Amino acid sequence: MREQEYKISNIDSFELKDIFECGQCFRWNEQQDGSYTGVFGDNVLNVAKTGNEVIFKGICKEDIKETVEKYFDLNRDYQKIKSKLEKIDENMKKSIEYGQGIRILNQDLWETIISFIISANNNIPRIKGIIERLSKKYGKEIEWNDTKYYTFPTAKDLKDVTVQEYRELGLGFRDIRLYETTQMILDKKVDLEEMKNNPNTMEVREQLLSLSGVGPKVADCILLFSDLKRFEVFPIDVWVRRVMNDLYIHNEDETKVNKKQIEKIAQEKFGDLAGLAQQYLFYWRREA
DNA sequence: CTGCAGGGGTAAA
DNA sequence: TTTACCCCTGCA
Numbered sequence: 001m002r003e004q005e006y007k008i009s010n011i012d013s014f015e016l017k018d019i020f021e022c023g024q025c026f027r028w029n030e031q032q033d034g035s036y037t038g039v040f041g042d043n044v045l046n047v048a049k050t051g052n053e054v055i056f057k058g059i060c061k062e063d064i065k066e067t068v069e070k071y072f073d074l075n076r077d078y079q080k081i082k083s084k085l086e087k088i089d090e091n092m093k094k095s096i097e098y099g100q101g102i103r104i105l106n107q108d109l110w111e112t113i114i115s116f117i118i119s120a121n122n123n124i125p126r127i128k129g130i131i132e133r134l135s136k137k138y139g140k141e142i143e144w145n146d147t148k149y150y151t152f153p154t155a156k157d158l159k160d161v162t163v164q165e166y167r168e169l170g171l172g173f174r175d176i177r178l179y180e181t182t183q184m185i186l187d188k189k190v191d192l193e194e195m196k197n198n199p200n201t202m203e204v205r206e207q208l209l210s211l212s213g214v215g216p217k218v219a220d221c222i223l224l225f226s227d228l229k230r231f232e233v234f235p236i237d238v239w240v241r242r243v244m245n246d247l248y249i250h251n252e253d254e255t256k257v258n259k260k261q262i263e264k265i266a267q268e269k270f271g272d273l274a275g276l277a278q279q280y281l282f283y284w285r286r287e288a
Numbered sequence: 289c290t291g292c293a294g295g296g297g298t299a300a301a
Numbered sequence: 302t303t304t305a306c307c308c309c310t311g312c313a
Contacts, residue, residue: 121298215299
C-alpha cells in the first residue's frame, strides 16, 4: 500500500462525468474541485482532469499505471468503436456526441454481481448508500488524506452475515437474494473464475441467471460492466425501453413494448457492439 | 399533513 | 402475464 501518481496527456474518450455518471458504477463521488474519488479492489484513487491531462493519484496496491490501464479500459480503441457506431444512424451519432467521453470500466466480477443485485427496482442515491454501509461494516479500512475509505467486502467477508443484518442495512427485499447468492458463490455452485475463461457469453449468462436476484437485466449489466467485458449484450431497463421505443418502434405505450423486439433491433443494428450502443443511448436519454 | 406512485427488476403465483 | 416486494423521494 503506497501513494502513487500517474498522468496521461491527450487521451481520447475520457470525460469524468461521462465515465462515472453513466450508470455503470456506484462508488465514485464528485469532489469540490470537480475531480472524482472512488474505491475499487484494494485501491483508493482520485481522478482529475485539467485540459487534456488526466491525473490519477492515491493508494494503489499494485503498479498504478497497470491498475489504471486495466480498470479504465485504456487499451481499447474507443475512437474506432465510436466511428463504427456513428455510421449506423443519426440517433446513434447524436448520442455518441453527447457521451463521447464514456469508457466502460473493468470492475471486479464479484462486486459487480452484488452491486447490481442491490440495484434492482432501486434508485441510485439509495444504491450508493447501501453499498457504502455494506463496505463500511464488512470491508477493510483504508486511510488516505485523513479520510477513511472502505473496500468492497469479499464473499468470505459476507460468509456469516445474516439476512436480518442485511435488512438492517436497508437492503429491503434484496436481503435474501444477497445472502443466497453469496452462499452459492462460496460453495462454487457458480464459479466466477471459470466464467472469466469461458468465451461462450450465453453460457455465462445462464450461470449468472441461476444466482438469486439476477434476472435478465442484471445479468446483462454484469456481463457488460464487470471484467467479463462482453460488449454484445444489451441490458434493457426502463430508460433503454423508452429510448428504443422513441427512436425505432413508436409504440403508443412504451411499457408494452416487447423485449424480444428490442433485442432483435439491437442485434440487427449494433451487432457485437450492442452493449456500448446501449450505454450511449441510455446516458443520452436519461441526462439530455 | 396524508396518500400514493414510481424508481436502472426479480421471483413467485 | 401479472403482482408483491423494501425504502425513499416527489408530488397531488
